[in-house]
Amino acid sequence: MQYPLQPALKVLLSPLSAIYGAGVLLRNTFFKWGIFRGREFPLPVISVGNITVGGTGKTPHVEYLAALLRDKFNVAVLSRGYKRKTRGFAVVSTESHVxxxxxxPLQIKRKYPDVTxxxxxxRVRGIQxxxxxxxxxxxxxLDDAFQHRWVxxxxxxxxxxxxxxxxDDMLLPAGSLREFVSAKERATTVIVTKCPPDIKPIERRIIMTDLKLFPWQSLFFTTFSYGDPRPVFSETVPxxxxxxxxxxxxxxxxxxxxxxxRPLRKHLRSISPRIRxxxxxxxxxxxxxxxxxxxDAWNSPGENLRMLITTEKDAARxxxxxxxxxxxKRNMYYIPVSVKFIDGCGESFNKKIIDYVGKNKRDHILC
Incomplete structure (x- = not known):
């Protein structure tokens, strides 16, 4: 869990960030010089990731892509399976254990059972x-693969x-950056996530200026759309x-x-102002x-708690x-989250993705 650090603590941790940054710089230099080499595959590979620790909405955006492609192509999602207790390659089923x-991965599979x-x-072995x-x-x-440069x-x-x-961020552990901001030049597409639905054009231009992207990089803005509460268990009442x-x-x-x-809590206030x-x-x-x-919290006297609401990811656990x-179980619900592009720019994004996959889809038997 990431919390903003106090300025004094950031100063104390900055030497560790410098050491961490030296390691990141050395690794990226090895890839730049060709000492380390990433592998290309004869099929479309789309990576979704970030350069910060958690919280940018990777899973909803991967789900958006899966939903976009699943009716036209036989698409697969490959994740590392963060915090699983197993190793190696495994295909996820709707009955898999978290x-x-x-x-x-289990959340994605339960939402789209027909997607592999x-x-x-x-990741190289996984694609093979x-x-x-x-x-x-x-x-x-590829889910959460921006730093996985072997592909x-x-x-x-x-x-x-x-x-x-x-x-405004710093390298770990003083900040939440996994690598230097300059690493963004490896991206072909940058998406600013969790934007206010009514973000003003002038604010978007300021963000665009601050990001300093290259002309060949595409920039999009998205927000989250929250669905109606859904039951976590089969015995959950309406x-x-x-x-x-x-x-x-x-x-x-x-x-x-x-x-x-915080965004979920803000949304839940539209249902009830009484939130524990x-x-x-x-x-x-x-x-x-x-x-x-x-x-104990559910049975707290005087709070009249009647609904336990969680996230879709927490529901999987x-x-x-x-x-x-x-x-x-009878009173447990989750709130589904979906991605919405701002100002109709989703059509341009969708075309970019579909055209790329359509022109490069695999017709080979082996990779």
Whole structure:
């Protein structure tokens, strides 16, 4: 979980950032000089990633791409499966366990069961194995792969959070940058994510100026669109009507294990102003003590908590958490999130992606 550091702490950590930066610089220099070489594949490869630690909306953007391509091409999603307890290559099914494949790959598979989803920390090996899968994969989406330079994608999408400008950040551990801001030159497309839906043109121009992109790089702006609450479990009862929530003053228990839950909390205020929040670290595995903490919060006297609402990513883990009683399961919902391009620029983005995949889709049997 990333929190803004105090200025004094940033100063104390800056020597460690310098050491970290030297390692990053050396690695990138080796790739630049050809000592390390990325591999190209005879099929379309689209990478989605960032140069900051978490919280830019990678999974919703990968889902957007999967939804865009799935009806026209046999597309696969390849992730490293962050925080899974297994190693090597694995194909994700809707019944996979979160500890075997990770929460985000499982979320994508449950949302799009007809899309091939796989995990492998070694992306080169993962693509090779996908090429040998039945069904003739025609394109691969790499989730969180901007730093994985062993694969050379045809399109590299770099995400940057609207609320965390790159120019104001520092390298780890003093800041949240995984590498220098100059690394953005490797991207073919840059997307500023989590923008206010009503972001003004002048503000977009300021961001464009600050990013200092090259003419051959495309820039887009997106925001999040929140859907209606959906049941986490099969036994979850229908979500209460908004009028009943307001008239009966129902409260919400908000449970999250993500980097930045603030946008979700803001959205939930449109449902009920009475929100009790439990915040856990990103990708948190819920254990017995966590379940006890959730139960205690749910049963707090005087708060009239009637709905437990979480994120789609947390729902993937909570479904497989033991110890949740029937009452919690009956009242547990998640909020689906989707990507929306601002000012209709999504058509241009979609055309760019579809044209690239259509012209380069694989007709080979092996990679």
């Amino acid at each position: 500890e075997e494949v990770g929460d985000e 989803v796989a995990v492998d920390g070694n 194995k996908l090429c040998r899968c039945k069904g003739r994969i025609q394109a691969v989406l 050379r994608p045809g399109i590299s999408v770099l995400l940057t959070d609207y609320s965390r400008p790159l120019k 979500f209460p009507e908004r009028e009943i929530i307001r008239s009966e003053k129902y409260g919400i228990l908000m449970v999250t294990g993500i980097v930045s839950p 929040q439990l915040r856990f670290p990103d990708h948190h595995r819920f254990g017995r003590k966590d379940v006890a903490r959730i139960k 909570l479904r497989q958490t033991t110890g949740l009683d029937d009452e919690l």
